[in-house]
Each structure stands twice: as structure tokens, then as C-alpha cells.
Amino acid sequence: MQTIHVDVGQSHYPIEIGPGLLGDRGLLDARIPGRDLLVVSDVTVAPLYLERLRDSLPGRRIGACVLPDGERHKTLRTAAVVFDALVACKLNRDATLVALGGGVVGDIGGFAAACYQRGIACVQIPTTLLAQVDSSVGGKTGVNHPGGKNLIGAFHQPAAVIADTDTLATLPDRQLRAGLAEIIKYGCIADPALFAWLENNVHRILARDADALTHAIARSCRIKAAIVARDEREANVRAILNFGHTFGHAIEAATAYERYLHGEAVAIGMLIAADLSLRLGMIEPSVLHRIGALLAAAGLPTAAPRIGAAAARDLMKMDKKVLAGTVRLVLLPALGAAAVTADYAQAPFDGVLMEYFG
């Protein structure tokens, strides 16, 4: 087991990572505050892990709220279902909401915890690789609005994050690879050693080797925690976490969020952003090739859908990260370093749009 300590704003909390944590009564008892709990999960995860969690928490009063599965249910209406459950269980300010599931459960559960009685404790137990390395760390919570993703939300740091790598055993391959895309992202923007380690060990991740998973997740959480600690509210440096995401969002939006998983779209987006970094003279061709090769070894897509360069540009301009009409991008000055900029030559930008989307 590895423990990462996160310090962000006035919050301090641990991320526990390793196999068997859902059966570790001592750990769960120490990390989950409150006598009264509401476990928020979904119809896919609850049948797999809810009883195991219950069994490991004797002496607590535990209610459950099982949500429908899927991003399309990440709405204010579903959050209202969680509020109803919190009220029905008569939970007070000392109670804790436990979010057991993937990113959708974590985002809705975290948002409900942020707003119920103006904020109760929340413990995140992410059960997907993506949630373990990304959405459960950093305190961003929220739901989607028909007008855009995550438009309604709150910053609410969890009391603890418990990432049991055993829960990844039941994760579909495609989702495992999508989570791996975010780990590759951390290597690209902040950690050349992690990137090199992944080049040698990606097969162990895909084989769900517990040691390899623990290492990769811990390394990723450490990077994200360090970035978030410096910039909780995304004033500046936190934006580098969006490497690959601006191109990726355009891909997701153009395909109605149906054809690609988020991590798959980000994988393609990272390749495009790396290619643009190369065209802008920031990196060597070998870096682009290494990124492409690692994404391919991870079984991730590297070819963009031909949605058209103009359509891609329009979709990117609708992104929250647009600054006064110019698309703000995360680029790579080197492998393991990232820079956020809206100040780059337009011709290479148009060039990659044409090459990948045109």
C-alpha cells in the first residue's frame, strides 16, 4: 500500500492506494469519519463491492443510494436523488458521504456532499482507473448541464481517497486503457521517469499487476496532488492537467460523447498537442514518436475522426479554456514539462487541424 498526503487550501487528506483495501477494516475505520454514512454507488458497482464495504464497516449506520450508470445521468436531477437519500437517512452535519464507483459517482457524490447542509465530509472510493488517477483527486465535483459538461459544481476536497486496485479486476479492458491514457498524460506533462517506466511496464498495467498498478496510480496521484496544491481553483498551473483535453473535447463533442471514451479522446488529443509542439519547434520528432508508440502499446486510438478542421476549431472555441477568442492550449516544451499558452503561431495550429481532422 502507498499513501499520498495531499495539502490543498485548508484541507489535508490521504490517498491510500493498493490491493485489498476494501477488506481492510482498520484502514477503513480510520479513514472514514462519522457514525452515519451514505454510500453512493451505481447499478454496476454496487452489486460488486457494496456488501464488501458494508462488511468492513461494522458499527456504522450505513444507508445506500444506488444511481443509474453512465455520464448521461450526471445531472442535477440525479444529484437531487442523492439529496433525497441524505434527508431520508436523516443524516446530520457529522455524517459522511462515501462515493463508491467511477468518475460519475464521484462527481455527483462529491457535489451532493459539498452542498448538503452546506458541506459534509466525503470519502472517495474510486473503482475505475480513470477515477483513481484523476477525478477522485483535486476536489472538483459537479454535474453536467445540457449546455455543457460540469457547468454546475463545487470545489470540495474529500476527507480521504481509498483506491483499491483489486476493484480494477472487474473493469472492462477498454476502460482500463482509457484510464491509462491519463497516466501517460502525467508522464508527458510532469514526469519523464514515469513515462519511461510506462514504456517498459505498460503490459503489466494491462495485465492488472497489483504492484504495477499501485506504482502508476501513486505516481499519478502524487503529480496531480502537487499541481492541485499549488492551484486549487485552476487560476493557472492546474490548467496543464488539460494536456490533450482541448483537442479531446472537440473529438468527444463532434461524436456526441458516444464513440470515444474520455481517455480515448484525450489520447488522440495528446498526440495532436505533441505534434503541434513539434511543429512549433518545442520538442524533437523522437518525443512525438515515443508518445505515439506508448499510446499504441496501451491499446489507445491515435487516429482522429475526420470531423473537419473548421468544425474542430469551432468546437475548441466553445471550450471553457478559450481566452478572448484564442484557443488556449497545453503544449510540451519537453517530455515531462508543460506550458499553457494562447500565444502560438496560427499556421502550425491550422496545420495539425488539417492533418488530423481535415
Added chain:
Amino acid sequence: MQTIHVDVGQSHYPIEIGPGLLGDRGLLDARIPGRDLLVVSDVTVAPLYLERLRDSLPGRRIGACVLPDGERHKTLRTAAVVFDALVACKLNRDATLVALGGGVVGDIGGFAAACYQRGIACVQIPTTLLAQVDSSVGGKTGVNHPGGKNLIGAFHQPAAVIADTDTLATLPDRQLRAGLAEIIKYGCIADPALFAWLENNVHRILARDADALTHAIARSCRIKAAIVARDEREANVRAILNFGHTFGHAIEAATAYERYLHGEAVAIGMLIAADLSLRLGMIEPSVLHRIGALLAAAGLPTAAPRIGAAAARDLMKMDKKVLAGTVRLVLLPALGAAAVTADYAQAPFDGVLMEYFG
């Protein structure tokens, strides 16, 4: 005009109080950030003041969202209407929500601002006396749930509060007096000089004298701001603001929130809490008499509905401020001082319940 500077957590903002502020272009321009605004108001206040506000803010892009009037509309569903308006106006993170109205508009508007894109700026322009002295100061925002008042919400400090005393000209007498109850509360718990001033000037408040209103509102905001600055999240000292409220909530709940305005119920609750303080030997009889006389001079009710002592006790135990089964009360060690305690003799408590409710 008076300006109160509030420092709470990492927020610093001004409360501007005086007549004519809705026509003061320079002040509004300086205090309301952002080029794009959404003004949230209700069907009662919007026809009276929305155009005046618009006229005073040339050069801004101003959208409006007019809500139904009344506490029963303070719901998550109504907050969703505000989210829809924020999205429809394509407001980004630099936009500002302006809440123009009473406590309900301020609470819903503040909550929507807290959650939209995880938090945009909010300027409160309270148009009732209650909102000017209470709900617009302190950063508590939220909506009701069928299971309880303000169960869903956030702490979100405003960018500024602008209290134009001229807007009180259109306030019904009964609502003016209900707001006055909260001003009397500040005198009771924190400011014997304010209390004595009110004894001599309550008729000027009821006559809506601008100088008297400005003095009373400023004094009240100063007290509330000082308390909130010490305790944003109601860990301890902020609880003294609930003087009269625990008994008052029981009165409101027993009468289905229809018979009494909040301030009216609080007035009765303050008298009961003062009587209990007397029975516990904390204050002299003269203090109880002065409080009763001032409430009567303000035209506020001082007799409780005969809901029964047992019913009152049960309703008080459902209050959020109950600690392990004992009703936590705000009592008066002296006029102008308050203490929060769950440690008091039961016989005098039962005595006041019998006398007022039995």
C-alpha cells in the same frame, strides 16, 4: 452612505448602505465586477427596481432571470431555472450574478453563483430590511428541501452587498417590522447601545427615515460581519446569531410556515429565550421587560401560539442545532451578550414551554 468592510476567510468585501444607491452609477460600476451580468430577481421586485438598476449600469451586457415570489419557491428546481438562465446567457467564469430582491432571491441567487462553473462572483442587492441586515451578509446561500429549510447550499461570500434604503419604501409594513426583529436581536446579543438607541428611535425606523434606517442597518451588518469573520462555518460563535431562532423555528414549523413571518416567530422566540435566561438567573426582570416592550413598540407579536409544550419540544429537537438529544439554546447572560449552551436546568426550560406553548 455607510460602508462596512467584511473580512471572512479569504474574502474581503464591502457592504454599502444608504439611500439612492440604485441610482449611483459610479458606486455600482465600482462594486459590480464583470462585463456580463445576470440579474436574478422576482416578480414582485423586478417591476419596481430592475429597470433602475439596468439604467445605472450602461456598458454592461445584462440578462435577467425573474423568479416566482415566496419561500415555497426556494427549491432546487428554482435554482435549476437560474442555472438555465446562466447557460442561456452564455456566461463564463468572469461573469457576475446580481441578486436583486429579498432573502429568497439572495439565497437562491447566491447558491446558483456558488455552483455555476464551480463559483462565479455574486453581488447582493437586498431590497427587504430582513435581507439587508441578515441574509445578504455572511455568505450562507441555499435552497430548501421538503425535509428541511436550507438543507442544500453553499458558503459563498459576495463580491459586494449594496443595501439601498430607498427600496424599503415599497416594503409592506409587516415585512418591515419582521426585519426590525433581527435588528432588535443584534441589540440583545451584542450591542446594548443599539438596543437603547432602538428604544428611542423605533418610530423613526417604522416611518422609514433614511438616516435611522442607515444607522440601524449599518450597526446590524457590522455586528453580523464581526461574528461571521470569527466563525464563517458556524463552528461556534456564529451560533449566537440564532438567538430566538430555536423557539422561533418551532413556532414556524407548528404553523406550517404560513401564520408567522420568520421575523415575527423570532420575536416571540427572543422573548421566550429571554424569559428562560431570567428563570435561570442570568438577567434581571427589567431586561425581559425592556425586550418585551421594544418588540411591542416595533409592532411585533409577543404571544406564542398554543401549540402545546410537548409539540414545541419535539419540533425543537428536530432543529439542526440539537446536540446529542439536548436542545442547544442561545441565552442572555446580560443585555448585549449571548451564550450558546446545551447545559441548563431542565425545570425552567419545561417551565417556559408550558407557559408559552402549553
